[in-house]
Amino acid sequence: MAEPVLIWGAGAIGGILGAYWARAGVPVLMVDIVPDHVAACANKGLSIEGPVEEFTQVVSCVTPEQLTGEYSRIVLAVKAHATEAAMMQLMPHLASGGFVLSAQNGLNERVIAQHIGPDRTIGAFVNYGADWIGPGRILFGNRGAVVVGEIDGSLQQRTKDMFALLQIFEPDAVLTRDIWAYLWGKLGYGAMLFATALTPDSMTANFEDPARGPVLMGLAREVMRTAIAEGVNPKPFNGFEPIAFMPGSDDTAARKSLADLAEFNSKTAKTHTGIYRDLAVRKRKTEVDPQVGTIAEIAAGHGIDTPLLRRLVELIHDIENGRREMSAETFHELTEVLT
Structure with a gap:
């Protein structure tokens, strides 16, 4: 049997990839920190639910403590703020000459490369809508852009091989020599999504509200200015137009x-962001620091002020720590920054 692809993180992103690959006969082993989820995936099967497609697939799955052996292909699919800890756990299982592909939101490729080197790091951009519902259950709300590429802009056989695997899940996946352009595009969109999570309203309701438009536009503009300073020309996708x-x-x-x-978001069964679910449903910390906070830090290094991004980080932390409620009033704390 061929060496399995190791997927570290069997949640919304990694779980869907694992289920699709396993169904197609690709050897897969998933790793997750939630024992009940691990048991469900490996025994009853992982149920993919929602309007795109529904099926249940048994996928081999273990906790980090149960994992043995070394693997040449590791897909990292944990939350951005869990990247550092996950890398420390997975590095002993990374085979000599193997690589880690980041299927995450943010610029986690930078963190991964610090641990194992840029030559062993592959970038990926994913924009499909998915939510972890509970042990053994993931909502697949809508299809979206999927892109893979080497972080140095090269084109290698391993990149082509991972692209072929991603096409099993998303036939319209893209193989690129400029993965940073997509990652920075997602950061612009992502900053707006964090703002939508300041309210209990859906993504669509936020994007449709004229009163919230100036803030959303201002956040994306701060990200785009930073991307330009980094020498990146972000790419469009799924309605987000960087230009x-x-x-x-x-x-x-x-x-x-x-x-x-x-x-675009009106057509998904995933009406709210994963950020919203972290705050309102799962009551846990979000990815705001390694995503929005990191952009603000990079911008500051270029002498670029990002008052909206910095205030957004503060407001998300206020909700995380129970100092504010999710509301239109909280959102319009950002509007005050514009005045």
């Missing part, structure tokens, strides 16, 4: 992109 938020762009193009994002 609409570039310096010198007018509000007409930006409002059109917000309308397109509202339309």
